[in-house]
Structure formats: structure tokens, C-alpha cells
Amino acid sequence: MKHVPTAQANVHTPLSQTESGKARSISRQGLSIYWRAGSWLLALLLFTPVLALIYEASAPTGEIFAHLRNTVLGTYILNTVLLISGVGILGLILALPAAWIMANSEIPGKRYLQWLLVLPLAMPSYVVAYIYTDLLEYAGPVQRLLRDVTGWESAADYYFPDIRSLGGAIIILALVLYPYLYLLARTAFMEHSQSQILASRLLGCSPISSFLRVSIPMARPAIITGLALMGIETLGDFATVDYFAVPTLTTAVYDTWLGYGSLNAAAKLSAIMLVVVMLLISMEKYSRRRQQLYQKNTGQDHKKASSLKGWKKALALFWCWMLVSLGFLLPAMVLLDYVFRYFSDSWNIELLTYSLNSLKVSLGAATFATLVALFLGLYQRLQKSRFSSIPSRLVSTGYALPGNVLAIGVLTPLTLSDHGLNGIIMAFEYPPVGLVFSGSIFAIIFAYAVRFSAVAVGSVESSLGRVSPSLDMASRTLGCTPSEMVRRVHIPMVRKGLLTGFLLVFIESMKELPAALLLRPFGFESLATWVFQFVSDEKLEQAALAALILVLAGLVPLILLNRSLEAEQK
Amino acid sequence: MLKKALIALSATGLMAASAISQAAEVVNVYSYRQPFLVEPLFKEFTKDTGIEVKVVFAKKGLSERLEREGKLSPADLVLTTDISRLMNLVNKDLSQPVKSKTINEDIPSQFRDPDGEWFALTKRVRNIYTTKRSDKPEGITYDDLADPKYKGKICTRSGKNAYNVGLVASYVANNGEEATREWLKGFKDNLARRPQGNDRAQVKAVKEGVCDLAIGNSYYFGAMMANEEQRPWAESVYINFPDQKGNGSHVNVSGMVLTKYAPNKDNAVKLMEFLAGDKAQATYAEVNMEYPVNPDVPVSDMVASWGEFKSDDLPVYKLAENYATAQKLLDEVRFDL
Numbered sequence: 001m002k003h004v005p006t007a008q009a010n011v012h013t014p015l016s017q018t019e020s021g022k023a024r025s026i027s028r029q030g031l032s033i034y035w036r037a038g039s040w041l042l043a044l045l046l047f048t049p050v051l052a053l054i055y056e057a058s059a060p061t062g063e064i065f066a067h068l069r070n071t072v073l074g075t076y077i078l079n080t081v082l083l084i085s086g087v088g089i090l091g092l093i094l095a096l097p098a099a100w101i102m103a104n105s106e107i108p109g110k111r112y113l114q115w116l117l118v119l120p121l122a123m124p125s126y127v128v129a130y131i132y133t134d135l136l137e138y139a140g141p142v143q144r145l146l147r148d149v150t151g152w153e154s155a156a157d158y159y160f161p162d163i164r165s166l167g168g169a170i171i172i173l174a175l176v177l178y179p180y181l182y183l184l185a186r187t188a189f190m191e192h193s194q195s196q197i198l199a200s201r202l203l204g205c206s207p208i209s210s211f212l213r214v215s216i217p218m219a220r221p222a223i224i225t226g227l228a229l230m231g232i233e234t235l236g237d238f239a240t241v242d243y244f245a246v247p248t249l250t251t252a253v254y255d256t257w258l259g260y261g262s263l264n265a266a267a268k269l270s271a272i273m274l275v276v277v278m279l280l281i282s283m284e285k286y287s288r289r290r291q292q293l294y295q296k297n298t299g300q301d302h303k304k305a306s307s308l309k310g311w312k313k314a315l316a317l318f319w320c321w322m323l324v325s326l327g328f329l330l331p332a333m334v335l336l337d338y339v340f341r342y343f344s345d346s347w348n349i350e351l352l353t354y355s356l357n358s359l360k361v362s363l364g365a366a367t368f369a370t371l372v373a374l375f376l377g378l379y380q381r382l383q384k385s386r387f388s389s390i391p392s393r394l395v396s397t398g399y400a401l402p403g404n405v406l407a408i409g410v411l412t413p414l415t416l417s418d419h420g421l422n423g424i425i426m427a428f429e430y431p432p433v434g435l436v437f438s439g440s441i442f443a444i445i446f447a448y449a450v451r452f453s454a455v456a457v458g459s460v461e462s463s464l465g466r467v468s469p470s471l472d473m474a475s476r477t478l479g480c481t482p483s484e485m486v487r488r489v490h491i492p493m494v495r496k497g498l499l500t501g502f503l504l505v506f507i508e509s510m511k512e513l514p515a516a517l518l519l520r521p522f523g524f525e526s527l528a529t530w531v532f533q534f535v536s537d538e539k540l541e542q543a544a545l546a547a548l549i550l551v552l553a554g555l556v557p558l559i560l561l562n563r564s565l566e567a568e569q570k
Numbered sequence: 571m572l573k574k575a576l577i578a579l580s581a582t583g584l585m586a587a588s589a590i591s592q593a594a595e596v597v598n599v600y601s602y603r604q605p606f607l608v609e610p611l612f613k614e615f616t617k618d619t620g621i622e623v624k625v626v627f628a629k630k631g632l633s634e635r636l637e638r639e640g641k642l643s644p645a646d647l648v649l650t651t652d653i654s655r656l657m658n659l660v661n662k663d664l665s666q667p668v669k670s671k672t673i674n675e676d677i678p679s680q681f682r683d684p685d686g687e688w689f690a691l692t693k694r695v696r697n698i699y700t701t702k703r704s705d706k707p708e709g710i711t712y713d714d715l716a717d718p719k720y721k722g723k724i725c726t727r728s729g730k731n732a733y734n735v736g737l738v739a740s741y742v743a744n745n746g747e748e749a750t751r752e753w754l755k756g757f758k759d760n761l762a763r764r765p766q767g768n769d770r771a772q773v774k775a776v777k778e779g780v781c782d783l784a785i786g787n788s789y790y791f792g793a794m795m796a797n798e799e800q801r802p803w804a805e806s807v808y809i810n811f812p813d814q815k816g817n818g819s820h821v822n823v824s825g826m827v828l829t830k831y832a833p834n835k836d837n838a839v840k841l842m843e844f845l846a847g848d849k850a851q852a853t854y855a856e857v858n859m860e861y862p863v864n865p866d867v868p869v870s871d872m873v874a875s876w877g878e879f880k881s882d883d884l885p886v887y888k889l890a891e892n893y894a895t896a897q898k899l900l901d902e903v904r905f906d907l
Contacts, residue, residue, distance in 0.1 A: 067898060067901065067902075068901065071901040071902050071904065072901045072904055072907060075904070075907050138775075138778045138780065139774065139778055154778075154779040156779070162763075164764075164766050164767075244766075245728065245764055245765060245766035245767075245906070247906060247907065254630070255730055255897070255901075257630075258630060259730055259735065259893075259894075259897035260894055260897055260898075261658065261893075261894060263634065404630055404631060407631060408631055408634050408635075411634065411635055411638045412638060415638040415639055415640070415642070418639075418642055419640065419641075419642060422642060432642070434642055434644065435639060435642050435643075435644065438635075438638070438639065439639075439642075439644060514630075517627075517628045517629070517630075518628050518630065518631040518632070518635060519635075520626060520628075521626070522598060522624035522625065522626055522644070523624055523625070523626075524626075533604065533605065533627070536629070537604065537768070538767070538768055538770065538771065
């Protein structure tokens with residue numbers, strides 16, 4: 001951290017100040033060749049699994065595609081589109097009012113609600129899906145009560161919506177994913193200058209129309225980012241849609257791979273999904289293209305949250321508590337109930353080991369991904385060339401792939417490295433070392449970094465984007481070398497972004513399942529793999545304790561995350 | 571900055587890499603079968619031989635992992651839940667033949683590869699469960715599943731589940747593609763709800779009155795009887811062995827394959843002999859309620875109480891051959907949609 005020697009060599013080259021005072025002219029010659037080459041190498045390294053899949057997809061797939069197109073693919077695509085838009089719309093309906101209330105008004109218990117509203121993110125969606133099915137299906141307590149009260153005797157006597165349906169999947173996924181939107185929108189609402197809202201009110205807007213015509217447009221980039229995150233998570237989900245028997249594109253990927261035995265066709269489908277995600281991501285970028293909002297100086301523009309009264313207060317309270325209850329409290333209480341009733345089944349002396357395993361890979365992945373994000377984010381900012389954003393885009397592609405397919409993509413470069421390494425070692429007549437990369441937890445950490453770097457990159461990028469270029473100019477004018485500027489200006493200013501990225505990757509990694517299942521070394525069990533083993537056999541009760549630990553482990557970083565975002569506003 | 575980042579990155583890598591260990595007497599297993607089914611067997615094996623069994627369980631992708639690991643793979647043995655996965659491993663050239671007199675004496679020839687590339691361990695029958703609200707049907711067949719008299723009365727898990735694809739593959743092998751398509755159309759028309767859940771959930775649905783017929787493997791009946799919460803489900807249905815006057819009931823197998831580059835080959839063969847032997851086969855029968863392939867080992871009392879039955883003598887590898895066709899037909903009739 002002390003210095004980057006090669007960067008200093010560049011300091012004394014004359015600055016091209018004649019090109020007007022744009023930030024880019026100052027930083028153009030700032031980056032060393034190591035940094036530049038390192039960024040590209042790192043990006044390519046994390047891109048290798050996707051590359052392996054693209055290679056796999058390029059092989060001929062025979063008639064499978066034509067057959068799928070003629071039979072079920074249309075329905076799968078339709079389901080996927082309906083699912084993503086449904087989750088998006090419901091997410092908006094759930095999250096925006098809550099974000100608005102938390103940003104602009106004072107209601108009792110706000111201190112707690114603020115972070116309680118984030119907690120559904122700690123719930124693995126397959127656990128929530130399982131719990132709601134258990135509650136709402138024919139034999140579940142809700143319908144039993146209904147039958148007891150009404151005297152209906154069998155399923156034929158009444159109509160009850162089937163939780164295992166597209167609608168059910170939309171509701172469950174929206175309930176666990178809305179916090180993405182909530183967090184981003186709340187931050188955006190809080191950042192906005194109160195004066196604009198006051199101006200709109202003075203000009204005769206009602207609070208509602210001020211919300212619709214001023215706040216929403218100003219928060220649009222944040223909202224679209226949140227929607228894109230929800231969309232990508234939905235697209236990559238397999239466990240929930242599989243449990244609800246809603247076939248989507250992910251189903252098609254698994255069918256072609258396992259049913260038709262063609263990994264090539266599966267890779268091709270994944271590539272299509274990749275394109276969809278790239279579209280979602282560019283949509284998000286496009287929406288920000290003209291946005292140049294930089295962090296404002298603090299000290300001015302203190303906003304005063306208005307105190308809600310009467311029915312408004314009641315409605316606001318109801319809305320927020322409903323979200324917290326449905327997305328978190330209810331499932332958590334069911335889990336707790338399972339734990340008490342099945343304690344002897346779910347108590348397992350190995351749970352500590354599983355927890356430590358989860359912690360180890362998640363911390364590893366979060367550290368890895370955050371460093372990657374910082375490195376590439378700075379590269380993109382300081383190396384203002386047309387191509388400088390490509391490395392960040394490359395490492396973000398892994399987010400788009402279904403976990404299991406990604407895991408196979410990860411296996412290819414890792415086993416190739418293993419074969420290479422062993423080949424070299426054996427050429428020197430030493431005994432082979434075996435599968436150093438693909439046979440250790442390195443494989444899982446690497447897979448998570450590939451899958452979740454996008455999350456960290458996004459958060460670091462948006463946080464760097466808000467650092468005004470005038471600060472770069474000032475620091476360079478005052479004699480900072482580029483590396484000093486990074487150390488003394490950029491890193492302190494994006495600390496929050498780094499922390500956010502780190503925590504989000506950590507939480508996602510704790511819950512991640514398919515890659516861990518396939519890539520784990522012998523005898524490796526994490527909380528998620530342990531829980532899923534029972535969920536897939538429809539016996540969550542017996543792993544309730546592990547599931548609860550999994551949720552609790554996600555709570556701590558979430559509360560930290562929320563606190564750091566709040567502090568940012570003060 | 572750069573230096574520190576690189577150090578942190580390589581530290582992450584090293585920390586991960588250091589977790590590799592090599593014990594003296596081990597055998598490494600990749601298992602598609604669920605832990606609680608096979609772990610008791612491994613414990614028994616370790617007790618008998620002192621050889622430690624290390625396992626990776628996954629439902630998907632183990633053969634791809636094995637393929638990419640190639641010569642460096644630590645895996646010695648692969649356990650699968652159905653014949654198509656067994657054949658898939660052989661066809662990808664990931665297996666090696668085993669010539670063991672013990673195993674060949676224990677496993678009848680129709681349940682192993684002539685060259686010893688794969689071995690079946692247990693037989694699982696695809697049964698039709700019928701509700702006790704009406705009488706036990708006489709001579710029920712798989713064809714009946716497409717009979718309009720059962721319209722809206724049948725529950726099943728996803729058609730794409732390996733057990734169902736296996737059943738459809740056997741229908742293709744016995745009756746041809748065209749007949750299968752018609753059969754599947756009729757079958758789909760009779761479904762009470764979209765295919766969902768696992769085999770046990772179908773029996774539960776019969777109990778709840780959602781449907782009258784359910785498709786499920788035989789051993790689940792035993793598993794439900796052994797589970798306090800699920801016993802009422804099992805008690806609400808008759809277990810029927812279909813096609814007794816025709817080809818016989820459809821049988822799939824779970825099995826094992828010795829990997830091509832097995833580093834602990836001797837230990838692996840010992841484990842294979844153990845799994846085919848009386849003790850392990852009896853455990854399969856008693857604990858998992860499956861039908862052992864070893865003819866010397868009796869089925870459990872409960873399984874015996876379901877009665878003798880005739881099983882389809884279609885060679886099991888034919889199932890694997892027709893697997894992709896079955897999948898294609900299931901998509902064509904949009905079975906799951």
C-alpha cells in the first residue's frame with residue numbers, strides 16, 4: 001500500500017493541462033502498465049468459466065433446439081418473462097412505499113423497521129418457498145382451519161389458490177428479493193435535496209404527485225438498478241421454481257443437460273440467458289447515462305422527516321410491518337417452531353463445522369470479489385479509454401448463469417490448471433500434487449467470486465461514480481501521485497461502497513447452493529448444502545436448526561450493511 | 571495497492587489449497603444417491619475393513635466433474651440412482667471393467683454389464699398406488715393410466731424425473747414411439763394437477779382426496795410406513811404391481827461404476843464386493859425397503875407382505891438407450907405444463 005513504484009515514474013511527465021480541466025486529462029497517463037495488464041488479466045481469469053461455456057455452446061447440438069422450440073420452449077420463455085416482470089412489478093409495489101416512508105417520514109419504531117425491512121434478504125428463497133407451501137397447501141394449517149370453520153370436507157368443496165404456481169413463485173421471490181429495491185430506493189430518496197421537493201410542493205403539488213413527479217424520476221437510476229438485480233436473481237433461481245413446478249428457461253437448461261444429455265445445448269441456452277442479462281445490465285447503465293450526481297457537501301440541506309398522523313400513520317405502519325412479517329418474521333417463527341419440535345433431529349454435532357465451512361468460503365469469496373471490484377473500478381475511473389469499462393463488464397457476466405451450469409464452467413479452467421500444474425511437476429520428476437485448484441475449497445471460492453463479483457462491482461462503481469472529478473483534479477494539483485490519490489482520496493470515499501459490496505457478496509455466498517453442491521471437496525458440507533439435502537426430500541423440519549443458523553448468519557452483515565447505508569446519509 | 575491486492579488474492583488461494591489431505595486407506599466415492607441411504611452402509615464397511623470412505627454427494631454434474639478431472643480424479647467409485655446415469659458414465663469412457671468372482675456370483679448376469687463396466691445394486695419397482703376409498707383394482711396396467719375412466723384422478727411427480735423418464739423409456743422399448751406418444755397424451759389428460767413434488771407427496775395427495783391414483787417407487791411405501799407422520803398417507807392406499815398379465819412391472823436399478831483412473835482401485839473393488847454382498851444387500855432390503863439384486867438375500871418382511879410379482883424382463887440397458895426418446899416425447903406432449 002505504501003507505493004506503486006511504476007506509477008511514480010509517470011508523475012513528472014508534463015500534464016496535458018491544455019486539454020481543459022477535465023478529470024480524464026489528469027488521470028490519463030496515471031496508471032502503470034502493471035495495473036492496466038493486471039486489470040485485464042484478472043477480468044479474463046474470472047471470465048474463463050463463461051468462456052468455457054461459450055466454447056461448449058459452439059459445438060453442434062443436433063435437433064434438440066428445433067425440438068424444444070416446437071414443443072415447450074415457448075412456454076418456458078413466456079413463464080420466464082411473466083416471472084421476471086411479475087417479481088419486478090410486485091417488488092415495486094412492495095418496496096417503493098416502504099422506502100419512501102423510511103426516507104421521509106417519522107413513524108413509531110422507525111429505528112427498528114429500517115433494518116427489519118432488509119432482513120428477508122437473509123432468507124434463502126427455497127426455505128421460504130418450503131415454509132409457505134407447508135402452511136398453505138391442502139394439508140397445511142390454513143386450509144385445515146378453513147375446513148374446520150366452514151365444514152367443507154374435501155378439495156372438491158372449495159377453491160383455494162394453489163401456492164405451487166407461477167403466482168406463488170412470483171410472490172415468494174418478490175418477498176425475499178424486494179430488499180434490493182428497498183435499500184437502493186431508500187438511499188436515493190434520502191439523498192435527494194429537500195429543496196426540490198419543497199419547491200414542487202410550493203408549486204402546488206400534493207404529496208402524492210410530488211412523490212410521483214419529483215422523487216420517482218430522481219430516484220429512477222436506483223430503482224432500475226434494484227429492478228435489474230431482482231430480475232437477474234429471479235432468472236438464475238432454480239430451487240424455488242423447481243419446487244413450485246414452474247418451468248422456466250433454467251428448467252430448460254437442466255432438461256437439455258440431464259434429460260437429453262447435451263451439455264452443449266444447455267450451454268447454448270445459458271448463453272441466451274447471458275444475453276438477456278447483459279441487456280438488463282445495459283438497460284441499467286443506459287438509464288444512468290446522463291446522470292452526473294456527485295456527493296454533495298454535508299452540512300447543508302438537513303431534511304426533516306415529517307411525522308405521520310392518523311390513518312396515514314396506521315397505513316404506513318401496516319405496510320412496513322406486513323413486509324417484515326411476511327418476508328421474515330413468519331418464516332423465521334416457523335423455523336423456530338421446527339427447531340423446538342424437532343430439536344433432537346436437527347441437532348447435529350457437525351453443525352459447527354458446517355457453519356465454519358460456510359463462513360470460510362463466504363468470507364473468502366467476499367474478500368476476493370471486493371478486491372476485484374476495487375481494482376477494476378479504479379482502473380475504469382483512472383484509465384479513461386473507450387475500453388476501460390470492459391474488464392468490469394467481463395467479470396459481471398458470471399452473475400447471469402444458473403449456478404449449476406456455472407459450476408461446470410468453473411470446472412473447466414480449474415481442472416485444466418490442475419492438469420498443467422501436475423504436468424509441470426511431473427516433468428521435474430516430482431510426485432503429482434493432485435487437484436490443487438478444482439479439488440479444494442478454492443474451487444467454491446472462485447466460483448462464488450465469478451458469480452457474485454457483479455454485485456461488488458456494481459456497488460463500488462456507483463460509489464466511485466459519485467466522487468466528483470474535481471477531487472481528482474484538486475488532489476493531483478496538490479501534488480498527489482495517482483497511487484496517493486487512490487489511497488488518500490478514493491478509497492476513503494468509497495469505503496461504504498466497498499463494505500456494501502463485501503456484505504452483499506457474503507450474504508449471497510452463504511445462501512448459494514448449486515455451485516457448492518457440485519464443486520465441494522470430499523466430506524465438505526456447508527449450512528446451505530446441509531439444509532437443501534433435507535428440503536429436497538421435503539423434510540426441512542430436520543434441518544431447521546441449520547436453516548436458522550444460516551438465517552442468523554445473514555442477519556449480522558445485513559444489519560451492518562443497513563447501518564453503513566444510514567450513516568452515509570448523515 | 572496492487573501488491574497488497576495480489577497478496578490478499580494469493581493468500582485466499584493458498585488457504586483454500588491447503589485443505590487437501592491424503593489418508594492411507596481410503597476409498598473415494600462420488601454419489602448421486604442421497605447421504606442417509608448409503609452412509610450406514612459405508613460405516614459398516616469401515617468397521618469391517620478399516621478403510622475410510624470419503625464421499626461427495628450431488629444430484630447433478632458429478633459425471634462432468636469426473637470427466638474434467640480425468641487422470642487426476644481422486645474418485646474411485648460412482649453410485650447412481652438409475653440405469654441411465656450408469657450407462658452414461660460407461661459411454662463417456664469414465665469407467666473401467668471389474669472382474670471379480672465374488673461380485674459376479676452375487677449379482678445375476680442381467681443386472682450387470684457383460685464386460686463388468688457397471689453393476690446394479692438394487693431394483694426399484696414403479697408402482698401404481700390406488701386409494702382405499704374404492705376397491706383394490708384387479709389387474710391394473712400402465713396402459714390404464716391413459717384410460718379416460720381415470721380422468722382427473724391421477725397424481726405424479728414431474729415427468730422429467732429420472733424415475734418417470736425410465737418408465738416412459740420402458741414403454742418406448744416395449745411398444746414403440748408412436749404408441750408411447752398416444753399413451754402419454756392420454757396419461758396427461760388424466761392428471762388431477764400439474765406434476766409436482768416427490769413420490770411421497772403424490773400418496774399424500776391421494777389421502778387428501780386430490781386424486782385416486784399415484785405413481786411411485788415401491789420403497790417409498792416402506793419409508794412412509796416407517797415414518798410416524800407419513801404412515802396415515804401410506805395406509806390410505808393400496809400398493810399395486812402393474813402389468814402382471816403383460817410385460818410385468820417396470821423395474822429400474824441403482825448401481826455402481828469403478829472409475830477409469832481409480833487411484834484406490836483395490837479398496838474400491840473391496841467396497842464394490844461389500845455392496846454386492848449379503849450384509850449390505852440385506853441393509854438395502856431392511857433399511858431402504860428396496861429389492862436386492864442378490865438373489866440370496868431375502869426382501870424385508872414388509873416388502874414381502876406386498877406379495878410376489880412379475881417384473882418386466884426388459885434388459886435394463888434398454889432403458890438407457892431409450893432415455894432421450896422418452897424425454898423428447900414428454901416434451902412433445904407437454905407433460906409437465
